[in-house]
Amino acid sequence: MQRRFFEYVDELSRTLRGKEVLLASYDGEESDFVRFNRSAIRQPGSVMQQYVTLELIDGRRHAKAATTVTGQADDDRAALKAMLVELRAQLPHVPDDPYLLYATEVHNTEQIARSTLPDSGAALDKVLAAGQGRDMVGLYAAGGIYGGFANSLGQKNWYASHSFCLEWCFYHQADKAVKARYAGLAWDDGAFARKVADATSQLEVLQRPAKTIAPGGYRVFLTPAAMVEIASMLAWSGFGLKDHRTKNTSLLKMIEGHSTLAPAITVRENVREGLGANFTGEGFVKAPVVMMIENGRYKDCLVSPRSSAEYGVPVNAGWEYPSSFEMGAGDLDEADVLARLDTGVYVNTLWYLNYSDRPAGRITGMTRFATFWVEGGRVTAPLNVMRFDETYYRILGTNLLALTRQRDFIPATDTYQARSTSSHRLPGALIDDFQFTL
């Protein structure tokens, strides 16, 4: 589709009038989705989807529309041509946009990975074999993801990746389960077997009688997977320039109240080491790295083209939300986690976080899969789910005891509208006096 998309844009560009400028984006995927429940197949299928977005600009006026395209060249040419005519007809009816900004310098890029994916049928056999004799539930998603940008100024960008992600649970009973993920570009039987073995060993602990703790403060260890939920909350209005300028940021106390996090906390948007495209829908190339929090102090925001025009700050991102979230490592070795935790809660997964008081950075959420009670540095029992209520300034500030030296790279498994290319690289965190409330 790469060649054809660029051809369409070139052809449409030749029909532009006067000082019109055309921006065009392509988003497509060919995905297999196999859903499992109780170690059997619930819903297997595949999705082929392709969208093209055209934006016609004339002076300060612009009109944008997206459409599905079929992949049939004649049909798509005609549809896109008709869409351009519609956009031109709309322009007189839209007001001038003071915050319109698009790239006028040409930066061509190409990030193309060839597929080394396994046949989905073969993967299916392996997943079902791993679930044999167990209660397995989950999703296998695999296939190609494609993105493109081109404009009438001659810029061309293309992105193609081919990945798979198996995210699954082994259930013991009721809500007691182990969550695991095996994702990558090529299937490795040995790596998958190790993931299954790890999950199975945790499953054995879940068979012990579950413990219920009273609300109160406890020492906890959050695994990197649990830290994804904390990072996702930080990302929700934490780092965007617009959220900062309109005082909607959940890190308001860092900006207005001069609060800080622990010096160990450094947070970056690291597009260079992420999985997604490095260009925006307006033709800008994203900054490879944006330092958002450095040694516990707020540093830079993510700046979209629109905010750039509104607030006069250079563009460094497409959306004002991290897509390649990275937190710096600490000095706690993974092997020492249980000993340092001593007595407390080992949290493998957090779930359904939200704000109790957003400007104060106060959040709530639940423990979920494979959360354990630890005594004397040994896992003794699975823990029944608990609700917490905490603030960033305690868990990543005054009460942060250590971050792990090792970090996990965790690709996002979201599949809303399309398969996500976001990712997190995070350490685990040892935290004192973590407040459970219910």
Place this chain on the structure above:
Amino acid sequence: MPTSLESRLRNAMPAGVDFASVRYLRQEDEVVSVRQDVPQPLARGVEAGAMITVVIGGALGYAATCDLSDSGLKDAARRALKWAKLSAGRAVTDFSKIPWPQESGRYVGPEEKPWAALSLDAKFDLMTAESKRLKVDPRVVDWQVSLWHTALDSLYLTSGGGAIEQRFHFLAPDLRVTANEGDQTQTRSLEARAACRQGGLEVIDQVGLHLHGPRVAREAVELLSADNCPTGEMDLILAPDQMVLQVHESIGHPLELDRILGDERNYAGTSFVTMDMLGTYRYGSELLNITFDPTRPGQLASYGWDDEGRRAEKTFIIRRGVLERPLGGTVSQARAGKCGVANARASGWNRPPIDRMANINLEPGESTLESMIAQTARGVYMQTNCSWSIDDSRNKFQFGCEWGRLIENGKLTKLVKNCNYRGISATFWRSLAGVGSAAEVGVMGTPNCGKGEPNQMARVAHACPPARFAGVQVFGGA
């Protein structure tokens, strides 16, 4: 729907299988938005695609495509058949034994004033005029007004000759204002984006977009100097724009049969409700009457048939506090051996149907907001959801509201901010102590309820009066 398209879609279904269906959707979206009196870029989208489902040898497979050419549809049918054959003997149930509906019919949702009846210029003028009423104080730092319109046409064909055509128009007006002073920020909105319904431009008047802007803005400013919500156990009265969230999270989701069957355990979660509770479990007090009602005109998730072709009917789910049946569509009903409802729904052409709550409504009671306040010695009256969190069994929850007012000795007194409360679904509804009247019902919904693997955002809705709960843990901000 053009006859030629229907004919081509029907021809795409493979022969010689136990069952096949094709579900076609065409959707047009347009968002007109003004922020800080500046018109935002017009956002438009058109998408069309089809999903072919095949059942053969007891197994099911699907394939979705936006290539609606004959060759594209044929390829999708081939892929769906491949998946069904790969699943043979390894599926969660014998899909060939499911009594797949084969109905035919047509449903057209309401649209009194078509979206196109107002020009684009006029829509921007309308939003700009509303926006200009919102900067009521220097402390207002951000404000936005928008209209999101969706027109959706669907056609569902089955190998047994069924043909269901449905047409919907959705309008989601939104209005929100943010005020700030130092490290205090407060946001008020028009029903937290829940003021959405089926219909055309008439929805703007139905939800009172013209009426509420300056009030919403003033309240955002007033909250800056309000005290935090008190902490403690007290009575709680929830306005309809919080009741919709309460019903959604702690009744709608736990009763979805696919959760009870375990399909969602890897993602959205399981349910504290188990099969043995159906028909006997005391979910709430005698005042709790919950219906599944996709037949209510204009509600966001109304329809004639679900996405597996089952006809929609109003059904009691909880009557006088006792759980009668779960929310499960044709496939889940067959798997569970239980009665259900017509609620197998897909978020679009590229996602398969799963159990969805659709319109889940709290039937009105005999109280009024005024009488419930008068009966409350000490409590809080909360409006408008702003935070939601609940465990994966849909039991332990914590919800937050934008605005609250103390109730002291039967009267509303001072304004409070950062209002939160916690509870446990299994016991919370038993503390239901009052339900407002039919005249006080708020009809609301959300276009973005997330669930399913692969993930799906669906439209769901709730019509609720205000309600009073006794002895709830409430608390305020940091």
